[in-house]
Amino acid sequence: MKIYLDGKLVAKEDAKISVFDHGLLYGDGIFEGIRAYNGRVFRLKEHLDRLWASAKAINLTIPLSKIDMEKAVIKTLLANKLTDGYIRLLVTRGCGDLGLDPRKCTQPPSVVIITDAISLYPDKLYEEGMEVITASTRRNRPDTLSPNIKSLNYLNNILAKMEAVRSGVMEAIILNSEGYVAECTGDNIFIIKDGILYTPPASEGALIGITRDAVIELAKNKLKIQVREEKLTIYSVYNSDECFLTGTAAEIIPVVIADSREIGSGKPGKITVKLIKEFKNLARSTGIPIK
Known part of the structure; x- marks a missing residue:
């Protein structure tokens, strides 16, 4: 399995986030759950619009344009040869110190895209x-x-x-x-x-x-x-x-x-x-x- 992590496709075991990332330390970040069916990503525009709205609400700048994020989602699906599956897209605040202040996050927000099969209920x-x-x-x-x-x-x-x-x-x-x-x-x-x-x-x-x-x-x-x-x-x-x-x-x-x-x-x-x-x-x- 390949994971999209900050512009690169990496193996699942190599997809690592710093313990100083404020997404881990404080839940300071956003996500979307998206589905692909029959070789198409369902309502991707609506999902990305909602992601950007969440980002605006918490004053988080997503380091990709919507067009580039769409391309990244498609790229990750293709890398994993998935035409049907679940997509988890995360954007964290990025690495900082142990304080709450997001201004201390000196590195850009991290973007993670995971694509996999899912079965929530039997x-x-x-x-x-x-x-x-x-x-x-x-x-x-x-x-x-x-x-x-x-x-x-x-x-x-x-x-x-x-x-x-x-x-x-x-x-x-x-x-x-x-x-x-x-x-x-x-x-x-x-x-x-x-x-x-x-x-x-x-x-x-x-x-x-x-x-x-x-x-x-x-x-x-x-x-x-x-x-x-x-x-x-x-x-x-x-x-x-x-x-x-x-x-x-x-x-x-x-x-x-x-x-x-x-x-x-x-x-x-x-x-x-x-x-x-x-x-x-x-x-x-x-x-x-x-x-």
């Missing part, structure tokens, strides 16, 4: 649906740290993930400080009630996901169903007709049990199944060619 869960719990860990307040900054500090999500693992499930719903549904540990959440698709807005602590946006577009344009971004309570989830999660790595996965409550019929719903089909068609037919 195939069985996509067919039969998954079980989730509600975590006691609350989402960071959006007025202290915006959920739309995809920073290298994911401890808030990890703590909630640990709760899911201790409960014997693979995912957990995270509530915001006011008790409304924000998202899950690595995915956005949707519910369907009376034929209407609902999802929490960014103001409630939800990341504006790339897959989330694609699903909203497909629901509106392909399935002709109404979509609402509204505050959701866990009660709304329990009493929904269907529920599913979305994410770059997860794609679309149905939820059939939440906190031991059966969702709808206890099986993946009709609208969810249709959206999965439409998303697969979209992902495998659009994107930047890998060449």
Whole structure:
């Protein structure tokens, strides 16, 4: 496996970051998770736009242009002979001293691109649906740290993930400080009630996901169903007709049990199944060619 590290392709075992990099010391950096399907990188422009927006929010200068970053992603995929896979793109603050001050990072930010296969959940869960719990860990307040900054500090999500693992499930719903549904540990959440698709807005602590946006577009344009971004309570989830999660790595996965409550019929719903089909068609037919 070849890793892109600061302009060079190096072997996996040689892809090393200094222990003085502030991305390691303080989580001072940003990332994107991107997917390639059928020889194309899905919504690469949107992912890079979001990366640059995260960088601007934390006052980090990415040492490549968007065009050069696109070329670097394609180059890394080609080096690993991948036409389908997962891309993890990171930009760290760079090497500094043991203080917090980013001005002490005298070296340029580091850019890392990893390309590999990924399987976030077992195939069985996509067919039969998954079980989730509600975590006691609350989402960071959006007025202290915006959920739309995809920073290298994911401890808030990890703590909630640990709760899911201790409960014997693979995912957990995270509530915001006011008790409304924000998202899950690595995915956005949707519910369907009376034929209407609902999802929490960014103001409630939800990341504006790339897959989330694609699903909203497909629901509106392909399935002709109404979509609402509204505050959701866990009660709304329990009493929904269907529920599913979305994410770059997860794609679309149905939820059939939440906190031991059966969702709808206890099986993946009709609208969810249709959206999965439409998303697969979209992902495998659009994107930047890998060449």
